Amino acid sequence: MSLMSNLSTSMISSSSSAFLAPTSFNSSRSQSVSVPVKSIKICKCVATPQEQQQTGLKMVLCGLFVCFEAYKTKVSRNSNIAKLQAGYLFPEVARRRAAHLLKYPNAQVISLGIGDTTEPIPDVITSAMAKRSQALSTLEGYSGYGAEQGEKALRVALASTFYSNLGIEEDDIFVSDGAKCDISRLQVVFGSNVTMAVQDPSYPAYVDSSVIMGQTGQFQKDVEKYANIEYMRCTPENGFFPDLSTVARTDIIFFCSPNNPTGAAATREQLTRLVQFAKDNGSIIVYDSAYAIYMSDDNPRSIFEIPGAKEVAIETASFSKYAGFTGVRLGWTIVPKQLLFSDGFPVAKDFNRIVCTCFNGASNIAQAGGLACLSPEGLEAMQEVIGFYKENTKIIVETFNSLGFKVYGGKNAPYVWVHFPGRNSWDVFSEILEKTHIVTTPGSGFGPGGEGFIRVSAFGHRENVLEACRRFKQLYN
């Protein structure tokens, strides 16, 4: 048994944020923190260990040396987590970035990797959050625990802003601290005995949360897929919409549109087929609409625009990419009353139970910000920032087009999906990083269907995006 081999490679937190607090601290965003570095000594001796009561270390006498073996509990590691292949994708990208900065401390690294918003939040929104914060110091304004499902005013505003005429009511809406957390809470609702399908490529949280929950088998290195997950290939050839006639039935279908990472947006016709597919198979669609506001074409923004969807779908959404709330943390999930398990039990009841037991509501300050986002002024201000990122996306698309690349996405989402036929995407990632100091995201991080692609995200200050494009042109001309 080797303790060393059981230790994972050192993990690094994703880019650290810095506060504006008056204390002095490192405000470098590229600073990463390495998590555990164990310094256990391994003994190769064969003598009988003698227990050292006080320190709890086993003292092992071997020949002339005394070695110490660390105390271990008798609790088995969760075998589901052991199935995960590597760290979560984005911390891994962050790690590479940090390593790169160590190598080139003076490099002007530009991050078009992790889809992190960069532009300030409009005043109307932050003022509301500041106001709520200060109100917490007053008798009239102080509030303690909020409803776990979210503040009523916000739920009402979400319903009327995004779902009016779709028959979604405020009590179908559950406010959260973001889509990533909601995905895991949904997995907890579903449990380990359901099967799931994902698009391939897809946002890694769907697959990873499924593995953690115990829904999957082992990772199969030859195909780079987990057993028991149905991967629905999405490629340029099929217009990034799976051929449903070849897709096996699963209980749950994760579907993201506009898509992360490909940027593809499903048409009304496609979503109608998806809803029919789910209906025919008695499946539940978990529809991720985090990027809906980036839609330029006339495609549905909500799955509930499709008739019949309320009986087959859940929708998750987020303020992250709408309002720059990636750090503020606010999102929502819709579980229609009409969505029932096979025994007729409403899914929303179980989701509510999870929300009440495994969660305690989104931060009240963040919710005040969310409400301000949905005011007429807030909506207008958000659209301006989104327009800015959309312009970034256009610039990036034009750059890669002009360099002769096959470029996808970029029209309905802040991601550009660039094809590097025949090449390993981590190699392309590394080459771009090494030669241009630009961080992107390798397509294979999103599943085997992402191999041969690079995702370039369009969040960033305009100068950085322009500079990045200059460097791409230099590299690929």
Add this chain to the structure above:
Amino acid sequence: MYKLLACCSMASGISLQPKMVQASLGVQKQGNGHCTNVPRNVNLEKLQNNYLFPEISKRELQHLDKYPSAKVISLGIGDTTEPIPEKISLSMANYAHALSTAEGYRGYGAEQGNQVLRKAIAETFYKNVLIRDQEVFVSDGSQCDISRLQLLLGSKVTIAVQDPSFPAYIDSSVIIGQAGDFQDKTGKYQNIVYMQCGPENNFFPDLTTTPRTDIIFFCSPNNPTGHAATRKQLQQLVEFARDNGSIIIFDSAYAAYITDDSPKSIFEIPGAKEVAIEISSFSKFAGFTGVRLGWTVVPEELLFSSGFPVINDFNRIVCTCFNGASNIAQAGGLACLSSEGFQRNRTTECLLENSQAICSVIDYYKENTKILVNTFASLGLKAYGGVNAPYVWVHFPGLKSWNVFSEILEKTHIITVPGSGFGPGGAEYIRVSAFGQRERIMEASWRLEKLISNEKALFNSVENKE
């Protein structure tokens, strides 16, 4: 303040016991409504009732419907009531404003939490026990952390809880699939070990008769009993865990309420780093119940049986199933712990000695607790806790706690929490929480005095006992 239950309807509120008849909730097909073919998670089916605190909220709402002009006083859900000190909320306001500037805007933070805050937590609460900042994971609160820990541990571990205990330990265990079936006869889940804690054993379980489990949830100061384990008791617990190769999950959410020299952290006990995880929260000491901020400490020394560090897997969960606590809340947390020119003389008297404003809010609640303890004592009732926690655990021998809850609610318009909501060990007890504005605490005391002295026979006070 009470929480509004908006979404799903609950079982009929007529019966005093909140047991839900599963069948009545089961089939709710609406005419020709489509049912999916997705099976319901059997673990969720095993849950016996709604989560305790929404159930209490529901009762409060029903009561208000019945008596719309009643001045209801809530000593039920442990929800803080006093405003957050200005220094702290100003920090959060400033941070929010800064998000509108190029220099001050921040996107995704580290999922483990802001580095400065992690360091501040390590230095404020764990300086003498050498917990490193990289072992501190900032979160949006203990309730969420408990579930993330369950995701980490998976369905195949066994757990022990104190009886009574904070319901999230058991409920999350059921949800993740560890607990087995509920047994009506005992009121317990089959696979969970319930460690009885009562006055007869000084609210500390008899470990000589406790079977081994992988995980031991232990809350001190305790919710709901208010008991803070002594150093000796915690030493026994750590030794027990060590001997059994178990992991303690130590909930120290109320450590700031300790008034004697009971340990404030499990890591004060030698050897604990190799057997324990500690969870804690800003909720009850900073009034952050709505702001949402807490932390979990996973020592690097804590290893699974294979030697794999638990912290590695917890980090993976945090990176995959979570995206960090709100940056504004974290700015508030930092302000709570910041020295701001105070002396850096930390004693165990008040961990937050440097944050006078917070200490005075805690003192305020402590004074509330004293008032309530005295009230019950003067009525001849045995009231436990209240010394090291903002909860008073009142014994009503021979009476069903939901009945007492209802009687108190009906006759005095005061919300409490029935002890059996915390497990079978809570039967015959009522938990009274001490959060609230002083005048309401006084008013509540007065109403309780009137009720209990008028209805001595009903409440079977100590005078009538042997």
